[in-house]
Amino acid sequence: MRGLVIDLSPLRSGRGFRIVFAVRLISLFGGGFRLVALPMQVYAMTGSSVLVASVSVVNGLASFAGTALGGLLADKLDRRRLMLVSLAVETLVVGMFAVNTYLPGGPLLAVIYVCATVNGVIGTMGLIAQQSMVPALVGPDRLPAAGALFALTAQSGAAAAPALGGALISLGGVGAGYLATCAIAAVATAAVWFVPPTPLAGAADDVPALRAVADGLAFVARNPVVRPLLLLGFTQVLFTMPTVLIPEFTDRVLGGDAALAGLLYTAPAAGALAASLTSGWTGRIARTGPIVPAAVAMCGVSVVLLGAARSAVLALVALVLLGCFQAVEEILRYSLIQAHTPDMLRGRVNSAWLAQATVGGSLGASLMGGLATALGTAAALVAAGAAGAALVGAIALTAPGLLSTRGVVPPLPDETRA
Numbered sequence: 293m294r295g296l297v298i299d300l301s302p303l304r305s306g307r308g309f310r311i312v313f314a315v316r317l318i319s320l321f322g323g324g325f326r327l328v329a330l331p332m333q334v335y336a337m338t339g340s341s342v343l344v345a346s347v348s349v350v351n352g353l354a355s356f357a358g359t360a361l362g363g364l365l366a367d368k369l370d371r372r373r374l375m376l377v378s379l380a381v382e383t384l385v386v387g388m389f390a391v392n393t394y395l396p397g398g399p400l401l402a403v404i405y406v407c408a409t410v411n412g413v414i415g416t417m418g419l420i421a422q423q424s425m426v427p428a429l430v431g432p433d434r435l436p437a438a439g440a441l442f443a444l445t446a447q448s449g450a451a452a453a454p455a456l457g458g459a460l461i462s463l464g465g466v467g468a469g470y471l472a473t474c475a476i477a478a479v480a481t482a483a484v485w486f487v488p489p490t491p492l493a494g495a496a497d498d499v500p501a502l503r504a505v506a507d508g509l510a511f512v513a514r515n516p517v518v519r520p521l522l523l524l525g526f527t528q529v530l531f532t533m534p535t536v537l538i539p540e541f542t543d544r545v546l547g548g549d550a551a552l553a554g555l556l557y558t559a560p561a562a563g564a565l566a567a568s569l570t571s572g573w574t575g576r577i578a579r580t581g582p583i584v585p586a587a588v589a590m591c592g593v594s595v596v597l598l599g600a601a602r603s604a605v606l607a608l609v610a611l612v613l614l615g616c617f618q619a620v621e622e623i624l625r626y627s628l629i630q631a632h633t634p635d636m637l638r639g640r641v642n643s644a645w646l647a648q649a650t651v652g653g654s655l656g657a658s659l660m661g662g663l664a665t666a667l668g669t670a671a672a673l674v675a676a677g678a679a680g681a682a683l684v685g686a687i688a689l690t691a692p693g694l695l696s697t698r699g700v701v702p703p704l705p706d707e708t709r710a
Contacts, residue, residue, distance in 0.1 A: 324453020
């Protein structure tokens, strides 16, 4: 049983990862608060759901821009300093949200747009810096455990942060919530000063930006492990993210109400949390490579089961399983990508990781919506899940390098050339 419990050894390995872990947790909860506060504030100001959505679109586009810029900077600059600057700017931005809330004439929508843009760019840059510096802080042997801890923070933040944000707004209002999260972000910024330096091997200081981007893409395209891992990640977010159809599925297929829809939305996070808490085995498994495509394929199977479900219980089971397999593939995919990417390229490769999630998630939502219009909700889920599982099989058949990967090991010499 002890072998299943999540491995906490990265938290004991040194103060550097402990600080990064704590800062990531704080940032996720701060982001969860803004996820609730910004839509509520904009709707209270304008009464327009279109304008509420526009703020989310602006933030999403800014985050996508931040992936490209953050990847380049994380491979050129001190990652600790980049993380420090991003947190400092985030603190200022949250402070501006608070000041804007208390303006005598009421908050200005233009300020919200500007702050959302800056926060999207800078926050993503800081996230890339965090992910890129972890291997230097914990070593290759603890990468699966670090990935599990990161997955745990993401799932905890997704499940609890919006609820805590809503409670904070109910208690003190939006402005007070901004002030509280600003103070917490300032503490996190100060804590980063105590992260030990992580010297960057082979920094691309004198390489032009376009050449640096091309080098990163060339490495991804050529590497026999990283390339299929990114393709599998894109497949997973494109075909096995059914949340956009939950309201219609609850209403038309299950005949349920808003309470059931809430449970269905929560089920994947519950499954992922359970998988993260029992992820101790991921650091000791011998053949890690084949498990990733198997887990992604099971995500597709879980979506098929959801589409075939005609009762709330079966639908909840399918979504819990989906969350479990998503967490397993994310933990192992993160650790393998970090281990098989040379330090000089980790910023750019991690930016590709985040970009595929952003673009794939948006395309996946559109795909699910289009399939539901053409086929109906249940048939759309079955078709998307089956297509995802089939595509995973095709990727696996063309990825012998991934299938033969054993454990989590440092990159081989021929893998380090960009």
